[in-house]
Amino acid sequence: MKTNYDLLVIGGGPAGAIAAKTAAEAGLSVCLIEKRPAIGTPVRCAEGIGKDLLKEFIEPDERWISADIERAKIIAPNGTAIHLEQDQAGNEVGYILDRKVFDRELVWQAAEAGSDVAVKTRAVAPIMERGAVKGARVISCGAARNIGADAVIAADGVESKFARWAGIDTTVPLREMMSCAQYLMTDIPIDPASTDFYLGNEIAPQGYAWVFPKGERTANVGIGIPGSKNRDGGRARDYLDRFVAKAFPGGKVIECIVGGVSVCRPLSCTVADGLMVVGDAARVVDPVTGGGIYNAMFTGRLAGTVVAACVSAGDCSKDALMQYDEGWRTSHMGRLLERNYKVKEFFINLSDPQLNALAESIASIDLHEFTVMALIKELIKRNPKMLFELKGLKDSLS
Amino acid sequence: MLNINRDVCGYCGACVAVCPEGALELIDAYLSVEGDCIGCGICARACPLGALEVVHED
Known part of the structure; x- marks a missing residue:
């Protein structure tokens, strides 16, 4: 790790990895930092993504695809099922990834493109010069140091703090924070080619329960409800336990996953002087499905492209970086988020x-x-x- | 003040995102509370597991 880069990327998820890769390929010196000791773990995701959407970024590889989905089923509170085949459901049907391997692959590609990578390294404050972000103070394996950069991309996920430190309010309203719990279950009877969505006030008030296959008899079984619906004894985890007891009484839980998924509108502005915010940190999760992997990669790539041009031009002001904000907002993805x-x-x-x-x-x-x-x-x-x-x-x- | 039950917490960060004061931070496998917590309890509502509790000192 050097002390100065053209670009510092905070967060080694799909948004950060694609941003780092894109910027490095465009010739920038890039450093990607990840606060956790390993990329991709712990998983905090149901791991679904549309096939065509994924292919915009990477060729599908069986090493990180857990299941190839052919159909979807939406089950109403009274059990009425709406069946959707692949050609109808489009990008609501796709692959179920193995994020532990997938995320590593993306970071590996960023590294191969020339980006430096530092794990167990977390940003604790932005370095500010005349109101502009010029890098970050970090703690790397316990040692404090400064990493200077012409621009910083905050890809620090749902629990993002970096943008807030730089003056952007990232607070998610409680009713728009989906409080989620998921078990990776095995030895359960499922349709291994179908993603199933269960609706209803008893199952998941104002949310849904999902069964996303990860193999013949294995699936991500999860539930999400708005934070405002959580009660003691009736939290996301309790709803999940009740759903599982009914749907898969003999199943075995081999991983317990919790997470928060924002379903609010995106940040009103995703750039500041020297700073761009991407992925979950920018609150660009699809509010209907809660899916965020594609939108993370999309915003990451666009930010990487824009910042490469801005660094080359010697101007990373908010005005210059606005091209990124306007770009994703007017894109098909941006319009879909609003709809x-x-x-x-x-x-x-x-x-x-x-x-x-x-x-x-x-x-x-x-x-x-x-x-x-x-x-x-x-x-x-x-x-x-x-x-x-x-x-x-x-x-x-x- | 805010009590974090570390045995229950799944360190997912849902609480961090809803905190209006920016008082919470997810370090790695633990959650930390900074000084500016106002005890509003919004974080405790967001928690999927029930790991957070606001304790009022009388």
Whole structure:
């Protein structure tokens, strides 16, 4: 580790690794730091990603793909199931990764591109010069030191602190922080090619339970509910235990995973002088699915590209870096985030009978074209009682 | 003040993200509370496991 770089990346998840790789390939000197002693662990993820989305960044490799998914099932509170095949569900169906190996692969690629990597190294404060971020004070295996840089990318995840230290408010509203618990379970009867989503107030109020296969008889079985729904005796972990006791009574838990997933709107601004915020730290998780791997890689790559140009031009001011903020916001991904935020706000306010009615109305039909708009139009046609609510959603999206 | 039950905590960081004061930090496999905790309890609500508890000293 040197004392000065063009770019310092804080966090060795997918966002940070892709940012470091992109910037290093563009010729910058880059240092990526990770506070944990190992990349990829502990896992805090249900590990699903759309196939086409993944392929934008990396060729699928069986070393880090746990399962190849062919269909999805959404189960309403009364048990009504909506079946989606691959061509309908699109990117809601994909691969289930092995993040421990996947994340290492991405960091390895960043290193191969020329980036330095330091583990067990955490940022404790930004180095500020005339209001601009110019690196970070870090503690590396217990030793304090400064790493200077023309720009810093904060890829420090849901528990991000770096952007806050540099003056960006990253606080997630309690009701938009999904409080999640997941077991990696084995010896359970599952459809190894289907991702299953369970809805309902009893199972997961304003959230959902998921079963994401990791093999023939192994799966990530998890649950997420808004933090505001947690009660003593009724926390995410308790809901998961109840779900598992019913669905997989004989299963064995070989890993216990907890996590927070933000489903709020993204940060109102993801750049400052000398600083860019990417991935979960930027709050760019999909508010409907809670999926964040693709959006993390997308923002990481864009930040890496923009910062390479800015460093070369000798201008890492907020104005110059704004190209990154505007870039992801106006991208397909950015527009999808805004749309899905509205979709989420609609669905979390539905009662179980309403969810059942919607599911029953479309369970039997063949959704050739499974776009959100096509689905809403179909729902409007079939649910005159909910015309008002559904039309409100449709208008907010168009 | 905030009590952290380290045997229960899964060090996931959900609490860190909802803290309005930025008073919590996830170091690696442990959670640390800084001086500016105001005891609002929002972190305790967000916890998937129930590892946090605000204790009011009377």
